[in-house]
Amino acid sequence: MTIADRVPTRPRILATVGLTTVRRHPLIAVLAAMVLAFQLATGSFLDPANLGGIATDAATLAIVAVPLALLVISGYLDLSVGSTLALGGLVAGRLASSGQPPVVAVVGALAAGAAVGAVNGVLCCYLGLSPFIVTLGMLTAVRGLAQQLFPLPLSGFGDGFAWFGGARIAGLAAPVVIAAVVLAVGASFLALIPAGRHVFAIGVNREAAHLSGINIRRTPFALFVATGVAAALAGAIKASVLDSVVAGTSGAGFELTALTAVLVGGVALTGGSGSILGVLLGVLFLGGLQNGLTLLNVPTFWQQMAQGVALVAGAALAYFAPRPGR
Template sequence: MSTATISVMGKRTDTRSFLLTAIAAVMPVATVLLMVYFTLNTASFLTVANLLTVITQNAPLFIISMAFAMLLMAGYVDLSVGSTMAVAGVTGAIAFGPLGFLGGSLVAITVGAAVGLINGTLIGYLSISPIVVTLGMLAAGRGTAMALAPDPLFGFGEGAQAFGSGDFLGISYIAWVAIGVAAICIFIMGTTAVGKHVLAIGVNKRAAFLTGIKVKTTVFALYIGVGVAAGIAGLVLVTRLDSAPAGTLGSGFEVTVLSAVLLGGIPFTGGRGSLWRVLLGVWFIAVLRNGLTLMNVGSEMVNIVSGIVLICAAGLEALRMYLRQKL
């Protein structure tokens, strides 16, 4: 191989490395620019009260995205999180009456875990397609929620209302729950063997199995984790709203979660990613929705912009994968 050829190849590698670095910087830069834009156009955006409100209003998104990102890192997906939120939130709301806030909370989380258990068994142990199973669960979960509560439920008692509207150190209880879930997930992925196993499964399931990783059990546990997160998110949402409308609770949440996770740099094929970047992706989506609302942009336009963001995130990921293959 000639010196000229080696030089050309080196320049191409440098160019691709530069492009990968530039792509990695897109989200942080875009988030800053978005916040600057809303600050200049809405006087109430860059205030402590509003930023805390952003976290509180988007707590379900923060909660589910953390668990969902771990699942996606392993190369699996759950398209039923919105319906799981609905059925968990509705059953928890029904249980608030006879069991009180704590009893209803346990019911909601247990129902979420049960949905995750079903998904995990069918996908993790029986190797059925994740898309087929979770799409089926999406329909079944929504139908179950609507059958349990044909009419919206509301008025859940003092305990639920205190949790949904209360705060500690100026930060809402709901926001503290989101922070706690995020901290637990980051700890698991960053400091335990489970995190390494999740990434190894995403890279190559067969190789992970041959190295002694319990692939089926890990996938099973990840689906239960997503179910628990969806149960907590459903509980958080119904207490904040003091209402549980089965038909709309968590509707379309799958797209929002997927957008945030892809924006956070988790490839759809799994095998790599950072939960810190996922938090940034969630924050971008949360700020986008909050800012557009403050600017009195209609909900239909918010959905259009969110869809465009998802397409852009998928496009960036496709470009990133292409460049990585060429290095």
């Protein structure tokens, strides 16, 4: 064997990197198998129009899943995102229908989401209450507040506000572009900013992180606020796309879908482990699964069962995926 034979060629290097990536994110293989199966079964799953629809539908889920994943990595949880989504959509819709500029409507929605996130953050991060109990209570409280403030369905928000959810930017739907920006910001936060590394440290061992000089309250609090803002933004986008929003049904069950995407994507519910790439894969998996089952005319209750099975399967994949030191 010559020296040249021992030097890895570019294809061999790429193959090794690709195999390593698949081993770390086994959902890639599952996602590829699912796409192939749906394409063979429907013949139209990979049509550009259908893929564009999947991306647009999954965009709002990605927008919320990214900050929610960071929150879970830090050892916390937010179950109120579905109700916050509804509140954000209602606030934006009311402002838009009253003649306010679209920017004002969206900013109003973001402020409402930030308020919900701040309440969650104060109660969980500074008062030390259980995130599960607090955000479960906020799920009901925020939904009730939305129904009290907006007892009637809202619709007819105007062309200006419709642009926010239906515009095309460089050939892509505006929600997809927004989701891409959120994903990029989330990945950069974890990789390039010290606070991103603190998220993992807090999730692994909060006491050790505190002794290391990390502010174990400020970062999770900011993530609670970011999650609330993202949920409200998703609500404004949905209201723009549908040109209507109903307090009692908008965002119902969304918290389970978002959490499923996060956990299927390999984020550990116990904190300290996860990646933005995994979250993206989880979002695409759920979006593709729902779309494929819809193309096959599978009843809704079977789709819900499939989502539950996906959550359990995601937990198994996360457990058997290789981790440092195991």
